[in-house]
Structures are given as C-alpha cells and as structure tokens.
Amino acid sequence: MSMVEYKGKVKNIEDTPFGYTLSVIGGKWKMVIIYLLAENQPVRFNDLKRQIGVITYKMLSSQLKELEVDGLVKRKEYPQIPPKVEYSLTDKGETLIPVLEKLCEWGADNQSN
Template identity: 45%
Template sequence: MKSICKNTFNCPVEATIQLIGGKYKAVILWHLMSQTLRYSEIHKRIPNATDKMLAQQLRELEKDGLINRTVYPVVPPKTEYSLTDFGQTLAPILDAMCDWGTDYLK
C-alpha cells in the first residue's frame, strides 16, 4: 500500500474498500489474477467501461501497488498489466466475491 497512509482508516474494511472499491477495480483485478493483459484486452473484457474510467482505475491500481504496468518501447506502443505480489494477496477476496456473485445469480 504505497500511496495510502495506514493510519487514516477506522477499520480494516475501510482500507480494503479504499484499495479495491472503485467502479471497475475488482473486475480488473479479477481478470489479471491468472494472466498478463494488454489495455485493449482488458477493455474487451469490461466493455461498459469508458476509456477514461478504465485508464483512471488502472492508474489508481498501479499507484496503490496492486498492478504492474509495463511499457515496451515499440511502435505502436505496447503496454501490459499484471498483478504485483501485493495484488496477488487479494486472490482469496476476489474468489469469495466471485463465489458469492455466482450464488446470487442462480
């Protein structure tokens, strides 16, 4: 947790929501759990996200140390996103959210 002061939260749930509570943050993290993806691949998996919103959510996740952004110096530019080790620690939470959502949708 790089950009957030740990002492500003009143409870652990508040800290968790601060990190993954954005409109598409949990969904982005879910898609990055098993693989590295390019921006266009993430956008295809989250078609309702506007370019502006998706870019903002990715920047925040990177700033908070949950994802890596790798830019390759080629033409056209190639940018890939992957989870950091810190981001991987969210896997049990994301799995639980997926399980709950699956049960809810039944």
C-alpha cells in the same frame, strides 16, 4: 481486529482495515480489473477494455493508475512503435485473489435465492 472489535472505537470507517481495503478495491471497476488480470495476465490495455466492454478508455486508464499507485497492478511499457503496454498483478495484488474467490462463492450460493 475484527469488525466487531472496532465497534464504537472508530470515528471514521476509513481508519479501519476494512476502510483501507474499500479505498483500494472499492468502486465499480477495480475488482473487475483485478479479476480479469488474475485470469489472463499479462493483459494489454485494449484487450482489457474489450473484455470489460462498457468501461470508457478514460475510466479504465484512471482505475489502472490508481491500482498501480496502490501497488496492486504493475505496468510494463515496451519501447516500440506503436507503443505496447501490458498490465499484470503484483504480489500484493495476487493476495486479493482468495478474497475475490470467496466473493464468487458467495455469489454462487446466493444468486438464485
């Protein structure tokens, strides 16, 4: 169903596919994390933190856990000292890449307007 088809039929936006999508990738950091993982996977936690820059360790950890629970990111832990953890996109997470590419195209087309 398109957004127009839902008009007037839904009491809560969260009940729509659009609402679900926003709940999974919404917020300040999730799309950034997905974008960076798509470009560089697998990525270690500290490398991801360094690439984002302004995100706190606590927020990055929280966002990665949420993305993992939603099935978009997989976490691989290596049993060694010091601990090594890598993150990458799942197959489900990979399906968001065309969506992010479209957002980038929109930005390129409209940034200077």
